[in-house]
Amino acid sequence: MLPTVAIIGRPNVGKSTLFNRLVGKKLALVDDMPGVTRDRREGEGRLYDLEFKVIDTAGYEDEDPQSLPGRMRMQTERAVAEAQVALFLIDGRAGVNPLDEEIARWLRSSATPVVLVVNKAEGKQANDGIMESYALGFGEPIAISGEHGEGMADLFQALLPHIDGGKFEPADIDAPDAILKLAIVGRPNAGKSTLINKLLGENRLITGPEAGITRDSIAVDWIWRDPDPKMPEPDEEGNVAEPMTERRVRLIDTAGMRKRAKVQDKLEKLSVADARHAIDFAEVVVLLLDATKGLEAQDLKIADHVIKEGRALIIAINKWDVAENGSALFQGIRAALNDGLSQLKGVPMIAVSAFTGKGLDQMISAAFDAREAWTRRVSTGVLNRWFEAAIAANPPPAPGGKRIKLRYMTQANNRPPAFVIFGTRVDQLPDSYTRYLLNGIRRDLDFGAVPVRINLRARSNPFAKD
Known part of the structure; x- marks a missing residue:
């Protein structure tokens, strides 16, 4: 018996579109006209490695139980009662x-756990709807686009604790000892499979001089033995646990990603799409460069995609054992990255050799540090004390003589960190000031070089006075 997931909502919010995406087929009719779905439809759904039965329900309407909409609602209520x-x-x-x-x-009032999902969230038009959804009382919403497939990795994480049968364990994903999902990406023949084989100590993945050997994204579970474990903080009674020396990692090897114009073969297109899905699933992504070729425009495009997906990024320069004039090469790549990735400066950059093993422990250690920053939450009190100091040191401008008031700030999300700033006339706040706040958050609140997002909301704090 597969666990059951029921999709609930009023008419025309996109339930059938999401159902079709989860089952991988267009089983349910989809139309702009509300009320197309009447009977509940079932199918075998899959989201990454989670397998479950998914139920598409009719739009929930408050009508007489004997009417057609009322009978449809009873089917919906039954589906929820049966679902995990x-x-x-x-x-x-x-x-x-x-x-x-x-x-x-x-x-x-139902005993069934509920995950709040905001559909049709592509673009900025859904920002207000996302913020309004917090008032429904189900915690942090999952923003998705059922039509375009956006947000599926976040939906996977939300479903994971409720569904048995997936091979990924429903652990505390923010815990320090949680398994690190680490994807290795890059252009063809950068040495991704060779690097993973070196970490594993065996020829687990096929390698060779030919570019494009890897097609599917391959996940391998591995235990990293930290050569320099961090001493844990003492508990309330002053006891200190043994330092953690073994840490779990899920290494994800991916197909080489060439320029889009060069990808003509259908199989290669599928492989590149699979690599992009691996980025969506990962927590930290290592972009592997070839030291003999330096940094190319395609590397910057891959890095930009990783950042836009909100994943923590590390740059590893492979084949360092055969690189010429290493110091100049390293500084040149650093300068090019700062120019090409101006939205996120200071990305960790490590010289490695998949052949000799140089720098690999440093790379894995940096990945765990990046994951720690990527999952960090800051209390509202600490955050607003920093916020007040940042505004006092550099007040917002006053376009047209009217001052922009920034009232308070809260962290809406982590993985990646996302913050909401409430104020008046925030639509007139220049991008340069938002960058000032972003840089301060990374620097002062120890978020490092992970993607940090700020959303501005023109809503007043109900407890504040003008």
């Missing part, structure tokens, strides 16, 4: 409406 978890969909572009609030009240 319910996905409560709302339309991010339309925002929260009274029927969404009615469904939320009903779901809160």
Whole structure:
């Protein structure tokens, strides 16, 4: 018996579109007209390595039980009662409406766990809907696009604790000893498979001089023995545990990613798409460069994609054992990265050799440090004390003589860290000031070079006075 996931929501929020994406087929009819789905439809769904039965339900409507909409609602209620978890969909572009609030009240009385999902969240039009959804009382929403497949990695993480049968264990993903999901990406023949074989100490992956040997993204579980473990902090009673020397890593080898214009073969297209999915699944991504070829435009495109997906990035320069004039090469790549990735300066950069093993422990250690920053949360009190000091040191501008008031700040998310700033006339805040705040968050709050996002909201703090 597969675990069951029920998709719930009012009419026309995209339930059938998400159902089709999860089952991998267009089984459910999809149309802009509300109420196309009547009977609940079931299919075998899959999201990465999670397998489950998924139920597409009719739009929940508050009608007489004897009417057709009322009977449809009873089918929906039965589906929720049978499910291990319910996905409560709302339309991010339309925002929260009274029927969404009615469904939320009903779901809160149910014993079935609920994951709040904001659909149609591509672009900026859904930002207000995402913020409004917090008021429904189900915690942090998962922003997705069922039509375009965006946000599926976040949906995977939200479903994971509720579903048995996936090979990825439902552990505390923010715990220091949680398995590190580490993807190795780069252009063809950069040495990705060779590097993983060196870490494993065996020829687990096929390697060779030919470019493009790897096609599928291959995940291998591995134990890293930290040669320089960090001493744990003492507990409240002053006891200190033994330092952690063994740490779990899931290494993900990917196909080489060439320039889009050069990818003509259908199989290679599928391989590159699979590599992009591996980036979505990973927590930290190592972009492997070839020291004999230096940094190329395609490397910057891959790095930019990793950052846009919100993953922590590390640059590893491979084949360092055969590199010429290493110091000049290293500084040249650093300068080119700072120019090409101006949105995220200071990305960790490590010289490695997949042949000799040079720098590999340093690379893995840096990956764990990056994951730690990527998952960090800052308390609202600490955050707003920093926020007040940052504003006092450099007040926002006053375009047209009208001062922009930034009232308070909260961390809305981690993995990657995302913050919301509330104020007035925030639409007039220049990008340079937002960058000032981003750089300060990374520097002062110890987020390092992980992607950090700031959203501005023109909403007043109900406890603050003008």
